[in-house]
Amino acid sequence: MARQFMKGNDAIVVGALAAGCRAYYGYPITPASEIAHAAALHFPALGGVFIQAESEVAAMNMVYGTAGMGVRTMTASSSPGFSLKQEGLSYAAGAELPCVVVNIVRGGPGLGNIAPEQGDYFQITKGGGHGNYRLIALAPNGAQEMCDLTMHAFELADKYRNPACIMADGITGQMMEVVEIPKALPKTWDHTSWCVDGTPGTAGNLVSSIILEPLELEAHNLKLEAKYEQIRNHEVMFEKYAVDDADLVVVAYGVVSRIVYSTVDQARAEGLKVGLLRPITVWPFPSAVITSLCATAKAFLAVELSTGQMVEDVRLAVEGRKPVHFYGRCGGVVPGGDELLAEYRRVLGGGSR
Amino acid sequence: MKTYEKSGGFFPVFERKTGPAKDATHYCPGCGHGNVHKMIAEALEEFGLLGRSVFVSPVGCSVFGYYYFNCGNFQAAHGRAPAVATAVKRTNPDSIVISYQGDGDLAAIGTAETIHTANRGENICVFFVNNAIYGMTGGQMAPTTMIGQRSTTTPQGRIETVHGNPIRMAEMLATLPAPTYIERVAIGDSKHIMKARKAIRKAIRIQAEGKGYSFVEIVSACPTGWKMDPVHAREWLLEDMLKVFPLGVFKDESDSREEDSWLRRYDAYDPAVVDEYLDRLKSTLGDAEPVALAEDLHCKFAGFGGQGILTLGLLLSQIGMRAGQHVSWFPAYGPEMRGGTANCSVNVCGSRIGTPLVETPNVLVVMNQPSLDAFEKEVVDGGVIIIDTTIVEGRPDDKRLRPVLIPATAIADEVGTAKIANVVVLGALVAATGCFPRAFCEDTLRAAIKKRSLVDMNIDAFGRGYEFVKNAR
Ligand code: SF4
Numbered sequence: 164m165a166r167q168f169m170k171g172n173d174a175i176v177v178g179a180l181a182a183g184c185r186a187y188y189g190y191p192i193t194p195a196s197e198i199a200h201a202a203a204l205h206f207p208a209l210g211g212v213f214i215q216a217e218s219e220v221a222a223m224n225m226v227y228g229t230a231g232m233g234v235r236t237m238t239a240s241s242s243p244g245f246s247l248k249q250e251g252l253s254y255a256a257g258a259e260l261p262c263v264v265v266n267i268v269r270g271g272p273g274l275g276n277i278a279p280e281q282g283d284y285f286q287i288t289k290g291g292g293h294g295n296y297r298l299i300a301l302a303p304n305g306a307q308e309m310c311d312l313t314m315h316a317f318e319l320a321d322k323y324r325n326p327a328c329i330m331a332d333g334i335t336g337q338m339m340e341v342v343e344i345p346k347a348l349p350k351t352w353d354h355t356s357w358c359v360d361g362t363p364g365t366a367g368n369l370v371s372s373i374i375l376e377p378l379e380l381e382a383h384n385l386k387l388e389a390k391y392e393q394i395r396n397h398e399v400m401f402e403k404y405a406v407d408d409a410d411l412v413v414v415a416y417g418v419v420s421r422i423v424y425s426t427v428d429q430a431r432a433e434g435l436k437v438g439l440l441r442p443i444t445v446w447p448f449p450s451a452v453i454t455s456l457c458a459t460a461k462a463f464l465a466v467e468l469s470t471g472q473m474v475e476d477v478r479l480a481v482e483g484r485k486p487v488h489f490y491g492r493c494g495g496v497v498p499g500g501d502e503l504l505a506e507y508r509r510v511l512g513g514g515s516r
Numbered sequence: 517m518k519t520y521e522k523s524g525g526f527f528p529v530f531e532r533k534t535g536p537a538k539d540a541t542h543y544c545p546g547c548g549h550g551n552v553h554k555m556i557a558e559a560l561e562e563f564g565l566l567g568r569s570v571f572v573s574p575v576g577c578s579v580f581g582y583y584y585f586n587c588g589n590f591q592a593a594h595g596r597a598p599a600v601a602t603a604v605k606r607t608n609p610d611s612i613v614i615s616y617q618g619d620g621d622l623a624a625i626g627t628a629e630t631i632h633t634a635n636r637g638e639n640i641c642v643f644f645v646n647n648a649i650y651g652m653t654g655g656q657m658a659p660t661t662m663i664g665q666r667s668t669t670t671p672q673g674r675i676e677t678v679h680g681n682p683i684r685m686a687e688m689l690a691t692l693p694a695p696t697y698i699e700r701v702a703i704g705d706s707k708h709i710m711k712a713r714k715a716i717r718k719a720i721r722i723q724a725e726g727k728g729y730s731f732v733e734i735v736s737a738c739p740t741g742w743k744m745d746p747v748h749a750r751e752w753l754l755e756d757m758l759k760v761f762p763l764g765v766f767k768d769e770s771d772s773r774e775e776d777s778w779l780r781r782y783d784a785y786d787p788a789v790v791d792e793y794l795d796r797l798k799s800t801l802g803d804a805e806p807v808a809l810a811e812d813l814h815c816k817f818a819g820f821g822g823q824g825i826l827t828l829g830l831l832l833s834q835i836g837m838r839a840g841q842h843v844s845w846f847p848a849y850g851p852e853m854r855g856g857t858a859n860c861s862v863n864v865c866g867s868r869i870g871t872p873l874v875e876t877p878n879v880l881v882v883m884n885q886p887s888l889d890a891f892e893k894e895v896v897d898g899g900v901i902i903i904d905t906t907i908v909e910g911r912p913d914d915k916r917l918r919p920v921l922i923p924a925t926a927i928a929d930e931v932g933t934a935k936i937a938n939v940v941v942l943g944a945l946v947a948a949t950g951c952f953p954r955a956f957c958e959d960t961l962r963a964a965i966k967k968r969s970l971v972d973m974n975i976d977a978f979g980r981g982y983e984f985v986k987n988a989r
Contacts, residue, residue, distance in 0.1 A: 165798040168830075168837050168845070181794060183785040186607055209793055210783025212606045216599070217632035224596035224629070228603025231590055235785070236603075254593050305844075338872045339830075339845040341837050344794050347787035359588035361604060361611025363567035369582050371573075371591035375534055418872075425870025499875050 165344040171309040172197035172336040175265055175329065176205055178313030179237055181345045183352075184263070186212035186236040188225035190244060193277045194333040195267040198239040212236075219244040223251030223264070230260035231370035232361070233354025235317050239265035239329075242283050243274060246291075252326050253292030256387070257372030259357075261320035263313065264298075265329040267336045270495045278495020279333035281417060284472035287330050288446040295384050297391045299327040299398065300446040302416040306340035312443070314345060319398060321352050323390055330445055332468065334418040334497070400443035401452055405431070409438030410461040411511055414453065414477050416442045418497070419466050426500045426507070435507050445473065453480035462510055464488045466503065468496075486510075525557025525566060526584050533583045542580055546746025548703035548736025549578055552645055555716045556614065557585060563717075565724060569612040570604050572597045574626075576618035577651040577738075595626020598633035601640045609779045612723055613640040620650045623659040623685050630685070637694030637729045639778045641719040644685060644733045648757060649741035659683045662760055667741075682760050686733045690766035696728035696778070698767040702735040704754045708763070718770070726776035728769075735761050799837070801963045806840030809866050810950050814874045818859035818891055819883025819904075824938035828881065829860040831942055835960045836864035839952055844872040857886055864951065879949060881941055883924070885910055892917075900948050902941055920948045920985060927980050936977045943981025954982055 169177070175198055179187070187202035199215065206213040212229070216222035222238045229236035240248060245266040255262055268283045270276040285291075287300045299319050301312040309331065316327035359368045374380040402420075405427050406412050415423045420441040430437040440456070442449050453463070462485055465474035474489040481487050490506045492498045522528070522539075530538045543549045560566050566587045573581035575594035582589035588611075592600040601615040615633075622630050622644050633642070649667055650656040656669040660682045664673040674682075686700040697719060701712035712734055719730035735757055739749040783789070815832065819825045829845050836843040841864050848859045861874035878899040882888045888903065888910050895901055901917045906925035922944045928937035939961075946957050958975055965971050 165795060166837070167797055167799045168833055168843065177794060177797065180790055183787070183790070185782075185785055186603065188603065205793070209790060210781055212603075212780075212782060214602070214606065214636075217628045221596065221599040221629050221632065224593060224599035225603035227592070227596075228590070228600035229607045231600070232604060232607050234607050236607075250593055251596070258591075334846065334872060337847060339833065340869075340872075341843055344798050347790035347794065349787055350785055359570055359590055359604075361568045361570045361588060361608040361613070366567055366569075366586070366588045369532070369589045369591070371582060371589070373579065373591055421869075422871040422873070424868075497873060500871065501875075 166341050167344060168339055169306060169342050170197060170337060170339050171303070171306040171331065172267065173201045174306045174310035174342045175239065175313045176201035177342065177344060178310035179263070179317070180205055180209065181347045182235060182314040182317035183348055183350060184235040184237050184317060186229040186234060188214050188216050188222040188236070188238045190216050190219045190222050190240065192241045192244045194269060194336055195239050195241040195244070195265065197336070198265060198267070219247035220250060223248040226262045226264070227251050227255050227258070227260060230255060230262040231258065231359055233352070233358030234360070235261070235321070237263040237265065239267070241267045241269045242271050245283060245286065249292035252298065253294050253296060254372050255326045256296035256298070257294060258370050259324040260326070260370070261324050262326050263316045263320055263329065264326055265331070268330060268332050270493070276495050277333065279418060279468060279497060280493055280495060281332060281419070281468040282472065282493060283330065284445065284467070284469060287328055288448070288476070296387060297325070297394070297446055299323065299325060299394060300330050300444065301327065301400070302330045302443060302445045304335060304417050304420050304441070306338060306342050309335065310342050310345060314348065323394055325390065330417070332418050395447040398444060399447045399449050399451070401449035402441040402443060403452070404439040404441070406438030406440050406456060407459065408436060409459070410436040411464055411507055412438050412440050412456050412460045413464045413466055414440045414442070414473070415466040416445055416473070419468060422498060422500060423466060423503060426503045429500065430504055430507050435511055437507050442473070448476045448480070450476065450480035453477060454482070457481055457484040460485060462486045462488060464490060464506065464510055466498065467491045469493050523554055523557040523561055525561040525586055527586045530583045533580070541584065543577065544740045546737055546739040546749055547577070548647060548734065548738070549645060551703045551709065552643060552712070552716070552734050552736065553581070553584055555713045556643065559717045559720045560587065560612070563720060563724060565612045565720070568610060569614065572601045572604070572613065572615045574617040574621040576621050578616055578618060578645065579652065581616055595621050595624070596629055597621065598626065598629040598638070598642060602633055602636070602638045605638055605640050606780055607782060609639070609782050612720065615640055615642045617642065617644055618651070619644070619646050619648065619658040619660040623683050631689070634689045634695050634729055634731060635692050637696070637778055639723055639726060639728050641723050642731045643716065643719070644731065645736050646733055646761065647736045647738035647741065648682065649738050651738050651741045655741040655743070660761070662756060684761065686731065686766050689731055694729060695731060695767055696722055696769050696773055697730040699765045700733040700735065700761060700763050702753065702758060702763055703737065704735070704750065704758070711763070722770050726779040727773040728778035735763070801834060801838045801960060804838050804840070804956070807952055807956055809839065809841050809864060809952070812866060813862070813864040813879055813949065813951055814877050815862040815879040815881070816859060816874050816877040816891055816894070817862065817881045818857060818887035821858045823858070823883045824935060825858040825883065826860050828938040828942055829862045831939070831961065831964060832862055832864065832945070834964045835952055835957050838960045839956065841866060842869050844869045846872045857884065859887065879945060881945065882908055883937070883941070884908060888912065902944055902948065904937060904941065918948070920944055922981065922984050924981065927984065928977060931977045931980065932973055936973060939974050939977040940981035943978040944985045947982045947985035
């Protein structure tokens with residue numbers, strides 16, 4: 164079996180290569196730099212492109228260039244760098260270019276720190292750049308998923324001609340786990356109908372996001388929105404653990420879902436009927452399953468490394484049918500299992516913190 | 517302005533253009549863009565390059581370059597055309613890529629992209645139309661606006677001590693080693709125009725020959741932005757602008773560079789090649805039959821940096837992986853790092869691992885005193901605590917925990933180097949927990965240790981740690 168013990172950040176690059184990604188453009192930033200290190204090693208060795216760009220902005224616009232050629236391409240950064248990529252992401256979404264952007268989220272706002280956080284949830288799932296667009300956003304919680312969801316992100320990006328984002332955190336990036344090395348995907352995609360790749364066959368095409376006429380731009384926006392509706396309807400991914408009979412459904416993604424997972428059996432041993440619902444796609448958000456769980460759950464608890472961002476989507480899905488609680492740590496502080504168990508007791512027992 | 521004798525490099529009809537006049541450009545009368553467009557279009561057509569050409573339009577008056585050029589077209593974000601052009605060229609080195617930019621785009625918001633694209637010697641052409649003003653957005657000051665020149669954002673005229681000076685991009689870029697060819701020309705009188713045409717053709721030829729980066733700055737009139745009629749505009753250009761922006765060749769190494777010397781390699785995706793490559797990344801430990809794990813291990817390893825703490829964790833992880841168990845390894849990171857200590861969390865489990873952070877270890881290894889102080893209380897009741905007594909003076913609570921006291925560093929010294937104390941500890945850990953059989957661990961070490969010359973020493977260290985614990989029982 165082709166396995167290797169590797170960091171989540173390295174697994175992203177393995178997944179990208181196996182998905183047929185041919186060009187990596189990046190800029191150094193902790194804690195995402197290992198992705199660039201691995202890309203610098205592997206992309207040129209495979210006859211692909213690696214450029215350490217002059218800025219995050221340039222890196223993202225290089226992605227725009229290669230994506231516009233119909234070639235799979237990516238960049239990776241961490242929160243402050245991801246903020247700088249918003250311009251290019253908006254252009255790529257507007258021009259309908261498939262690409263993958265990784266954000267190894269760290270503490271903010273501003274320079275913040277390099278410790279794990281999930282404070283970029285709004286930026287990733289609600290837009291971030293200007294205009295009406297969405298990022299397809301996947302949140303792996305281990306090294307194998309860093310690889311597999313990166314591959315899936317390339318597939319989704321291509322399928323919908325839209326940027327896709329891998330939203331991870333410093334722990335998932337730095338942690339090493341056993342990764343099953345995937346088979347390279349067959350090359351099934353062909354973008355010659357719209358891409359511009361410097362060959363006569365595509366010379367009549369245009370890669371652009373400018374549409375001057377208001378009616379035409381409105382139509383373009385509606386077309387994008389229809390696409391986003393398709394994604395909402397077909398691409399939601401989540402994982403359930405012990406939720407079907409749970410009184411308390413804990414909603415958590417990324418590394419937090421691992422911590423919650425560790426506590427579920429402990430909580431149940433204490434007689435607390437707790438379950439975990441883990442969004443794997445944070446956009447589209449698994450709203451429908453949360454809505455359906457309102458029939459059985461007594462309450463919901465969103466746990467995040469933030470001051471409360473995803474909890475808003477949980478509330479939107481619950482629509483006031485059941486209480487929605489929030490527990491968050493941020494700034495790089497990661498909640499311990501004991502802390503979470505105390506929170507479950509409080510919520511289910513109606514006690515105070 | 518009508519483009520008479522339309523070049524074959526242009527679309528026959530400008531269908532992409534909004535409005536009724538599909539045979540005229542959107543540029544104002546007397547604007548230099550039309551001339552420059554025509555020179556580029558003609559050159560691409562005559563050199564037979566149209567089919568593989570990609571024209572990158574910027575933001576500015578030439579944002580609509582794609583209305584006209586009968587080749588592949590990109591429209592880029594403001595200032596980013598060189599970044600887009602870089603990627604296009606790198607992803608298809610056979611393409612002919614043109615980054616067409618104005619002064620605001622190239623010398624203000626896109627300065628970084630401009631300089632670094634030149635500095636990397638990207639094998640593209642940058643055509644820079646310098647008309648000393650922002651035309652599209654309504655006549656604001658450009659980085660190349662002249663001292664005294666009025667604009668909508670310098671209503672009193674550009675003042676050196678307030679707005680800085682007009683920036684000379686050609687001269688600046690000519691200080692870089694990578695560019696092949698840098699020239700400034702003008703759309704002024706007919707002699708100038710001939711020179712401009714020559715320069716543009718030369719730049720395109722350099723790219724086609726794979727000789728590297730060319731930059732042609734074209735001083736050009738913007739009657740609208742300057743609020744002049746076309747005749748006066750051209751006079752002002754010739755008399756005033758060229759004093760600040762002297763014409764000439766600032767760099768030309770096109771004769772001394774080899775053909776294709778600046779072409780970069782690019783291979784299209786081939787899954788078979790990728791598979792073969794990825795196969796080389798796989799673990800070399802070899803496959804073993806799954807080995808049962810006595811009890812799930814939640815370990816914390818802590819000590820000073822340089823004691824091989826992280827490696828100790830990796831070695832145990834490799835043993836666990838080879839045994840077919842679930843394994844996670846996580847190094848101290850961010851706020852967990854304190855006082856020059858290193859620590860890592862390792863889980864080796866028979867089933868799926870939850871949190872990779874070991875909060876309550878059932879095995880703690882401490883190789884310095886601060887680690888004992890910091891982590892002893894976190895160990896679960898009855899947990900194993902392994903202490904290198906050569907270094908750590910304190911002793912743990914032996915009623916609550918199962919201490920393993922081993923002079924690991926001293927033993928390592930006997931083996932040959934104190935550096936190998938971590939492997940002595942690994943032997944002690946395996947003996948104390950009985951997690952995996954000794955022989956299986958030693959086989960894994962033999963496979964895991966890359967330097968052949970170090971294998972015997974590691975096996976010796978592991979064995980001594982193992983024996984020490986067994987004999988102490
Ligand atoms: S505003 Fe100036 S640069 Fe723009 S089209 Fe008119 S003359 Fe040309």
